[in-house]
Amino acid sequence: MRLEPTEAAIRVMQRNYPDCLLAVLGGSASCGEYNEQSDLDIIVIERDGYDFSRKTIEAHGWIAEIFILSLSSYREYFDEGVLAANPSLQRMVAEGTVLRSLPEGVEVRADARRDLNYGPMPLSPSDIAEYRYILTEFLLDLTSPRREGEKWFTVHKIASTLCEFVLRANREWTGEGKMLFRLFNRYSPALGDRLEAALLAIYREDDPEDLIALTEEVLSPYGGKLLVGYEE
Missing domain, CATH: 1.20.120 (Four Helix Bundle (Hemerythrin (Met), subunit A))
Structure with a gap:
């Protein structure tokens, strides 16, 4: 049975990343615009671990695409998005549905919002x-x-x-x-x-x-x- 997207994402997070600092559901599933072909876009910030990894799993009737960053590496990938004028990670973190957040996770979200609010560099x-x-x-x-x-x-x-x-x-x-x-x-x-x-x-x-x-x-x-x- 296909669970409601937020509930499905919470279960994925609890099973796979129970100690994460931040987990956010982004994309169409987080804003009620999903359909039968939609997947779950989940971003996870962990205290330690790989700089960046990405995996796709099937769970609770959904295909879930999971982006995992560490507390020490997320800023580097945020900066890449800013330089490309395409801050997709910041959008997910700042605008998505929070599944879990510790104090460090709150600061990561604030960092994402600051980037989005500042805007891209002007064209030369x-x-x-x-x-x-x-x-x-x-x-x-x-x-x-x-x-x-x-x-x-x-x-x-x-x-x-x-x-x-x-x-x-x-x-x-x-x-x-x-x-x-x-x-x-x-x-x-x-x-x-x-x-x-x-x-x-x-x-x-x-x-x-x-x-x-x-x-x-x-x-x-x-x-x-x-x-x-x-x-x-």
């Missing part, structure tokens, strides 16, 4: 130029003769890079996969709607014009498209 002029160049190249690929498979890969790269650029340019955190679009849409529902409509126009009607126009509009305040003259 060279970073912005790189995004402009990459998106310009992808747009050229999209409008050039191509095989169907190449077109879909190009569309995917434009959509993900566009979302990432908008978020980074406005000092917002990014994510991966569906989380990237969620964050993009949360930042600007209007842009989220336009991107979704542009993608549908390509998939249903093979019409890339809306995606091209949206990308050019996003790049315009930063100097527009860039190809000739770009330097690294």
Whole structure:
């Protein structure tokens, strides 16, 4: 029988990590947005142990993906997320459902919240130029003769890079996969709607014009498209 997600996660924690300093259930299961294909994302902070390990188990009707860090190592991995502007561990720790927490665990959560509240580092002029160049190249690929498979890969790269650029340019955190679009849409529902409509126009009607126009509009305040003259 499949248990309610929090109860299932508590049992996993009690059986496998009863002495942990902090255990948190993150992801869709922690906010009531789960479905039959959802899994349990559990992050565990232990006093000692490996710097970082990750394992997947099956328990109580769920697939559980467990991320284990030590008290001495978590900061290093938090910093990696900050530098990449994708603090996935901090999101889980700060926004998830707490399963167990000792005083040291409370401080880890406070550390995660401080990172999230501070925001990512601003893009440098060279970073912005790189995004402009990459998106310009992808747009050229999209409008050039191509095989169907190449077109879909190009569309995917434009959509993900566009979302990432908008978020980074406005000092917002990014994510991966569906989380990237969620964050993009949360930042600007209007842009989220336009991107979704542009993608549908390509998939249903093979019409890339809306995606091209949206990308050019996003790049315009930063100097527009860039190809000739770009330097690294």
